[in-house]
Amino acid sequence: QLRLRSALALVTGAGSGIGRAVSARLAREGAAVAACDLDEAAARDTVRLLGGPAREEGAPGGKHAAFQADVSQAAAARRLLEQVQACFSRPPSVVVSCAGITRDEFLLQMSENDWDKVLAVNLKGIFLITQAAAQALVSSGCHGSIINISSIVGKVGNIGQTNYAASKAGVIGLTQTAARELGRHGIRCNSVLPGFITTPMTQKMPQKVQDKVTGIIPMGHMGDPEDVADVVAFLASGDSGYITGTSVEVTGGLFM
Ligand code: NAD
Numbered sequence: 001q002l003r004l005r006s007a008l009a010l011v012t013g014a015g016s017g018i019g020r021a022v023s024a025r026l027a028r029e030g031a032a033v034a035a036c037d038l039d040e041a042a043a044r045d046t047v048r049l050l051g052g053p054a055r056e057e058g059a060p061g062g063k064h065a066a067f068q069a070d071v072s073q074a075a076a077a078r079r080l081l082e083q084v085q086a087c088f089s090r091p092p093s094v095v096v097s098c099a100g101i102t103r104d105e106f107l108l109q110m111s112e113n114d115w116d117k118v119l120a121v122n123l124k125g126i127f128l129i130t131q132a133a134a135q136a137l138v139s140s141g142c143h144g145s146i147i148n149i150s151s152i153v154g155k156v157g158n159i160g161q162t163n164y165a166a167s168k169a170g171v172i173g174l175t176q177t178a179a180r181e182l183g184r185h186g187i188r189c190n191s192v193l194p195g196f197i198t199t200p201m202t203q204k205m206p207q208k209v210q211d212k213v214t215g216i217i218p219m220g221h222m223g224d225p226e227d228v229a230d231v232v233a234f235l236a237s238g239d240s241g242y243i244t245g246t247s248v249e250v251t252g253g254l255f256m
Contacts, residue, residue, distance in 0.1 A: 003238065004026055008034065009031040023064075025230065038071075106160055130178055133146060146175075148171050151168040217254050
């Protein structure tokens, strides 16, 4: 049974890792996918992976479409929602914010620039996308499910990631507050807290660190992007119809 047959899903950070796996999973559930990334070629590659002809603005036909946007820029986030609505003639009913970056450094050495950059993409970006998507849904009277990718690091911290941990903790609070404000409009908001997932983001960690991390995961291995995508698909679907404001950990048991 296709749980998202009539859904339009906007996925940011769709050009890589978790965002790409989420796009593929939601498409398999029947959703049309608007795949957005800072890297336009990567977003296009994701749409190609989903199969079928791409839908171009003004030339409907294909099911999925690629979009370029920097989610940390307010004008770009607003324009993205406008472009998606113009392309599909409706606002996205599922919105998954996966765009995120790391700029790791110990607290004692972290630059203001590394702090600002990570907060701009990981936290302000999610504020801008959540706000623009909610405005589009409320003004058209549509229900929706907004899913924001936080991290277990936002709950427990991580050495070398004051900026990242702060941004991810912020995502949890933002999402809970959005859930409180938007529930009456039929819009659910939940966050997902992945642990260590095999993607380009974690593959750039030194092998020694990867081995150390794996050693403390109760399930004994890092997760796959598909493990996160499965949970996102549940939160996007009616199977989670009475779940809002929660944060689901997908960690293989790390930091119970
Ligand atoms: P990734 O680096 O593979 O993918 C991130 C994508 O986001 C890239 O395609 C990148 O181009 C895009 N992006 C970056 N800045 C952007 C911007 N300003 N606007 C639009 N797109 C932008 O990373 P990933 O591991 O797939 O991570 C996806 C999300 O999951 C991130 O929010 C990350 O913090 C979170 N997360 C990842 C892990 C993990 O172990 N991989 C764990 C916890 C949380």
